[in-house]
Amino acid sequence: MRRFRLTTVTADACKVNGMKEIRPNSMPEAADLLAMYRRMLLIRKAEEQLLKDVRLGRTPGQVHTSDGQEAIAVGLCAHLEDADQITSTHRGHGHFLAKGGDVRTMFAEIYGKKEGVCGGMGGSMHVADFSKGIVGANGIVGAGLAIAAGAAFANQLDRKGNVSLCFFGDGAANQGTLMECLNIASLWRLPVIFVCENNGYSEFSPTETVTAGGIADRAKPFGIPTWTIDGNDLTEVWRTGAKATAHAREGEGPAFIEARTYRYSGHFSAEANVLATSYRSDREIEAWRDRDPISRVRSYLEMSDEYGSTALAQVETEIDSEIADSVAFGLAGTPPEPGTAEPLMFAEGSG
Numbered sequence: 441m442r443r444f445r446l447t448t449v450t451a452d453a454c455k456v457n458g459m460k461e462i463r464p465n466s467m468p469e470a471a472d473l474l475a476m477y478r479r480m481l482l483i484r485k486a487e488e489q490l491l492k493d494v495r496l497g498r499t500p501g502q503v504h505t506s507d508g509q510e511a512i513a514v515g516l517c518a519h520l521e522d523a524d525q526i527t528s529t530h531r532g533h534g535h536f537l538a539k540g541g542d543v544r545t546m547f548a549e550i551y552g553k554k555e556g557v558c559g560g561m562g563g564s565m566h567v568a569d570f571s572k573g574i575v576g577a578n579g580i581v582g583a584g585l586a587i588a589a590g591a592a593f594a595n596q597l598d599r600k601g602n603v604s605l606c607f608f609g610d611g612a613a614n615q616g617t618l619m620e621c622l623n624i625a626s627l628w629r630l631p632v633i634f635v636c637e638n639n640g641y642s643e644f645s646p647t648e649t650v651t652a653g654g655i656a657d658r659a660k661p662f663g664i665p666t667w668t669i670d671g672n673d674l675t676e677v678w679r680t681g682a683k684a685t686a687h688a689r690e691g692e693g694p695a696f697i698e699a700r701t702y703r704y705s706g707h708f709s710a711e712a713n714v715l716a717t718s719y720r721s722d723r724e725i726e727a728w729r730d731r732d733p734i735s736r737v738r739s740y741l742e743m744s745d746e747y748g749s750t751a752l753a754q755v756e757t758e759i760d761s762e763i764a765d766s767v768a769f770g771l772a773g774t775p776p777e778p779g780t781a782e783p784l785m786f787a788e789g790s791g
């Protein structure tokens with residue numbers, strides 16, 4: 441799979457919030473847009489497949505999908521390199537693939553096979569690959585915040601200009617650890633980008649029933665620059681990511697993005713089995729589908745001079761075969777031997 445060609449974002453003279461700014465209407469180059477479209481579609485199709493796999497009993501547990509949220513992961517990770525780190529959530533397949541994680545070993549991991557990216561011992565909620573700067577997905581809501589701040593501290597000491605980026609949900613924004621991390625990140629000017637994927641729900645609770653005040657407002661008292669954006673608009677996400685990463689890379693300290701979005705599927709794959717009634721209306725889901733991030737980019741590319749519907753159909757065919765290949769690879773794998781997990785739980789010499 442082709443890694444993103446990273447676009448160099450040139451800082452424009454105009455300033456917003458006292459920061460370097462790229463032009464409000466600047467667009468990614470067409471080749472980059474196609475690469476991002478491809479990555480979003482890969483995430484969407486991989487997760488559609490995983491939902492089928494759960495029903496077919498191929499996964500040892502349930503999965504949390506991010507269908508509808510793909511533009512945030514892809515538009516932001518487009519500005520990161522392997523040596524930059526991300527931390528992820530329980531809904532982490534999209535983050536993993538957006539950061540350049542391998543789709544075959546992700547499937548093997550979620551099927552619980554030792555050929556998986558974490559030896560089949562982490563599963564859906566713990567996909568990680570340190571060689572790609574994916575330093576962990578996490579079942580503990582909010583846990584990635586402090587890990588990202590720690591990675592940023594290490595980057596600051598290394599002085600190589602690397603940054604860390606933390607994805608977390610609107611529910612996690614109510615965890616006390618967010619305040620601790622914003623505080624220390626601001627005080628020490630850590631190169632970390634906090635990204636709240638506000639999908640409107642924390643499990644089955646609408647955000648407004650459990651969250652007081654604005655989420656981006658939590659960062660403002662710490663003097664951290666914030667943006668609240670349409671997380672379903674890839675170009676807006678990409679532009680904001682350019683500004684936030686440039687800010688952190690240049691040693692100006694942390695940045696905070698609240699990206700408004702929606703997940704079409706439930707909180708997790710077994711939702712229909714545990715809930716008697718839905719907490720969301722069909723009308724609400726359809727209204728968000730009308731703003732689907734992938735369809736929006738697809739329509740743009742279809743009308744572009746560089747790519748038309750034939751090129752896009754080709755992308756789709758390639759992704760379908762990539763997914764089929766990943767499923768076959770995962771299914772052909774073998775479960776880890778009992779007894780191999782325990783030694784991995786302790787560092788050498790910890791006795």
Ligand SMILES: Cc1ncc(C[n+]2csc(CCOP(=O)(O)OP(=O)(O)O)c2C)c(N)n1
Pocket residue numbers: 529530531579580581582608609610611612613639641642643707
């Ligand atoms: C510390 C902790 N508290 C509670 C839970 C149970 N739990 C799992 S997911 C979730 C909702 C998280 O919502 P949000 O952060 O908005 O992420 P989203 O699922 O919407 O992506 C909760 C409460 C948990 N896993 N960890």
